[in-house]
Amino acid sequence: EAQVTQNPRYLITVTGKKLTVTCSQNMNHEYMSWYRQDPGLGLRQIYYSMNVEVTDKGDVPEGYKVSRKEKRNFPLILESPSPNQTSLYFCASSLRPGGAEQYFGPGTRLTVT
Amino acid sequence: GNSVTQMEGPVTLSEEAFLTINCTYTATGYPSLFWYVQYPGEGLQLLLKATKADDKGSNKGFEATYRKETTSFHLEKGSVQVSDSAVYFCALSGPDSGGSNYKLTFGKGTLLTVNP
Numbered sequence: 001e002a003q004v005t006q007n008p009r010y011l012i013t014v015t016g017k018k019l020t021v022t023c024s025q026n027m028n029h030e031y032m033s034w035y036r037q038d039p040g041l042g043l044r045q046i047y048y049s050m051n052v053e054v055t056d057k058g059d060v061p062e063g064y065k066v067s068r069k070e071k072r073n074f075p076l077i078l079e080s081p082s083p084n085q086t087s088l089y090f091c092a093s094s095l096r097p098g099g100a101e102q103y104f105g106p107g108t109r110l111t112v113t
Numbered sequence: 114g115n116s117v118t119q120m121e122g123p124v125t126l127s128e129e130a131f132l133t134i135n136c137t138y139t140a141t142g143y144p145s146l147f148w149y150v151q152y153p154g155e156g157l158q159l160l161l162k163a164t165k166a167d168d169k170g171s172n173k174g175f176e177a178t179y180r181k182e183t184t185s186f187h188l189e190k191g192s193v194q195v196s197d198s199a200v201y202f203c204a205l206s207g208p209d210s211g212g213s214n215y216k217l218t219f220g221k222g223t224l225l226t227v228n229p
Contacts, residue, residue: 004156033216042202042221043157058216090156092217097206101147102217104156 002027006091006105013081014113021076021108023091031094032074033058033102034066036087043090049074050097081112115140119203119220126193126227134188134223136177136203144207146170146179146186147217151200160188160201193227200224 004025033048045058049068065077091105120135145164149157161170166181175190203220
């Protein structure tokens, strides 16, 4: 089954404790992206990747890092989480950018206290 | 930069009512347009899309037409069902100001509740 998986689905952590949210897709997609969803703000892009070892900032990259060492994986790293990073995070992938459909993971709900 | 404006919710309808959710956009060039749906507790899934002017996307009884002259992509359904209750997002995909990132730019979402 074609899918995007994220782990964990739910995470409660404390300020400053480094964490990683994993994202994996099994569709051989080149383009991957991270979004955060906040009430009243919709979804905003954090980082994206056009291919292996090619990543760039989206609209709200501050406080986040990513890496793309393999085509299927695109982890999101919060080196020193803060309460304003409490949000719902979605990973997405598509065959190519542009008009192609983006497939979304189920989401990771992160709470930073 | 690119932007999407969709009607504020929430929208509450009775079963079998007609649905319209308005969406307008601002973009450089010729973006692709999408409607995504998010059911409670789930990720987003594509509902329909249109990639060029005058294209009509349709799926599950929903329709939207890419209107370049009015920069709009309104979502419609003739007869909604309880199972259509969800959050609907209008989105566009087009190059950013640097021309390199074909990210999805989303509207803020419209919560639809359909009552039996």
